[in-house]
Amino acid sequence: MAGLRQWSLPLSGWTVAELVQSEFAIVPTQGNAQALPYPDAIFDGAYLVATLGEVPDKDATLSELHRVVRPGGRLAVGEGQPDPHLVRFPVLRDRAMAAGFDFEQRVGSQLGYVARFRKT
Numbered sequence: 001m002a003g004l005r006q007w008s009l010p011l012s013g014w015t016v017a018e019l020v021q022s023e024f025a026i027v028p029t030q031g032n033a034q035a036l037p038y039p040d041a042i043f044d045g046a047y048l049v050a051t052l053g054e055v056p057d058k059d060a061t062l063s064e065l066h067r068v069v070r071p072g073g074r075l076a077v078g079e080g081q082p083d084p085h086l087v088r089f090p091v092l093r094d095r096a097m098a099a100g101f102d103f104e105q106r107v108g109s110q111l112g113y114v115a116r117f118r119k120t
Contacts, residue, residue: 044070063099
């Protein structure tokens with residue numbers, strides 16, 4: 001995706017403990033997507049892949065993501081077939097914009113896509 005700093009994390013062979021202690025500072029946290037256990041504007045960005053359709057209150061989840069992403073930060077959402085709970089792009093775009101994100105870009109097809117939004 002243009003405009004995103006891209007890097008890959010070689011997860012193969014890593015344990016959760018190794019990731020937590022790594023330079024990537026990954027801290028696995030279990031929580032409620034509709035009430036995230038983080039302070040406001042703490043993250044540079046967030047991403048969901050085949051997740052939003054599984055959440056009961058999608059609007060509350062997008063509002064929470066808006067709350068924890070810093071101004072100028074990004075949200076990337078990926079959806080694809082054959083997920084029976086796939087969130088269609090027009091629905092996602094409308095909901096993300098209602099939560100306060102600005103739409104930036106969509107790549108993909110009717111079978112799957114990644115959409116990028118920015119918090120203003």
